[in-house]
Amino acid sequence: MWRRVASSLSPILSSPSSRSLSRNQAAFGLIIRESFSTEISKPEEGAKSPFITFVLGGPGSGKGTQCEKIVETFGLTHLSAGDLLRREIAMHTKNGDMILNLIKDGKIVPSEVTVKLLQKELESSNSSKFLIDGFPRTEENRVAFERIVGADPDVVLFFDCPEEEMVTRVLNRNQGRVDDNITTMKKRLKIFEALNRPVIDYYKNKGKLYTINAVGTVDDIFKQVLPIFTPFQEQLKQSRHVNPKSPLVEHSS
Numbered sequence: 119m120w121r122r123v124a125s126s127l128s129p130i131l132s133s134p135s136s137r138s139l140s141r142n143q144a145a146f147g148l149i150i151r152e153s154f155s156t157e158i159s160k161p162e163e164g165a166k167s168p169f170i171t172f173v174l175g176g177p178g179s180g181k182g183t184q185c186e187k188i189v190e191t192f193g194l195t196h197l198s199a200g201d202l203l204r205r206e207i208a209m210h211t212k213n214g215d216m217i218l219n220l221i222k223d224g225k226i227v228p229s230e231v232t233v234k235l236l237q238k239e240l241e242s243s244n245s246s247k248f249l250i251d252g253f254p255r256t257e258e259n260r261v262a263f264e265r266i267v268g269a270d271p272d273v274v275l276f277f278d279c280p281e282e283e284m285v286t287r288v289l290n291r292n293q294g295r296v297d298d299n300i301t302t303m304k305k306r307l308k309i310f311e312a313l314n315r316p317v318i319d320y321y322k323n324k325g326k327l328y329t330i331n332a333v334g335t336v337d338d339i340f341k342q343v344l345p346i347f348t349p350f351q352e353q354l355k356q357s358r359h360v361n362p363k364s365p366l367v368e369h370s371s
């Protein structure tokens with residue numbers, strides 16, 4: 119299992135030099151910053167890094183729908199950032215009201231909140247292959263995930279969909295979501311262009327981005343997704359959650 123090993127101040131206490139650094143910083147009132155900046159995770163000794171796929175695309179581009187198909191076929195564990203946030207609202211946690219107001223307004227929840235929720239799911243899962251859906255939404259999200267979780271995605275999917283189509287889909291989604299209305303949708307599209315586009319460009323420059331034309335039937339779109347995972351089949355085969363029907367599972371005949 120993959121676990122976060124560094125927590126708050128533990129790295130500071132691990133060596134004499136870092137101990138004195140900690141004292142000096144405390145003297146200068148920097149202890150809070152230190153505890154934040156040392157909150158970096160690493161895979162357990164001997165443990166493999168998890169296989170991570172980020173799933174990006176505008177609101178209504180079909181991320182969730184395609185994630186269901188990917189899970190069915192490849193057995194990855196689906197973590198929807200939006201669902202985790204909505205769960206906080208439903209459970210009336212301390213951040214619930216704040217999250218609700220941001221979602222209603224199409225705004226992005228503070229990185230620390232979302233990353234902590236994702237981190238908890240990653241750490242408590244027996245799986246080592248994840249689909250992280252609808253995250254990172256901003257460059258700040260991306261950097262916070264890297265810093266707090268300490269992992270990089272292996273694959274980044276981008277469902278590329280025209281705005282008109284996304285609007286039609288969202289207005290017909292019918293899941294009772296507070297943000298599925300034209301006013302919020304217009305704000306979300308602007309935020310997508312301003313904040314999510316740079317994340318997409320970042321992964322494009324890193325050679326990790328796979329752009330999928332998100333117009334067409336669900337099955338047609340999935341046909342574009344399938345070959346993206348082929349080069350990773352060895353890693354994916356080792357997943358404990360792989361569906362027996364997966365084409366990546368070796369069958370003895």
Ligand SMILES: Nc1ncnc2c1ncn2[C@@H]1O[C@H](COP(=O)(O)OP(=O)(O)O)[C@@H](O)[C@H]1O
Nearest residue numbers: 177178179180181182183287290291334335336
């Ligand atoms: N290829 C498609 N063609 C038409 N409608 C789709 C397609 N894919 C998804 N939908 C529908 O569009 C809406 C938004 O899809 P969803 O998967 O929730 O998108 P996202 O997670 O990107 O917001 C849902 O009602 C879904 O059933």
Ligand SMILES: O=c1ccn([C@@H]2O[C@H](COP(=O)(O)OP(=O)(O)O)[C@@H](O)[C@H]2O)c(=O)[nH]1
Nearest residue numbers: 177178199200221224225226227252253255
């Ligand atoms: O990493 C995330 C993911 C979602 N959200 C918020 O949750 C809303 C819904 O996100 P979700 O991914 O569920 O929407 P989708 O794109 O699937 O329609 C977004 O507009 C944001 O307000 C967020 O702040 N950070």
Ligand SMILES: [Mg+2]
Nearest residue numbers: 181182200252
């Ligand atoms: Mg979704």
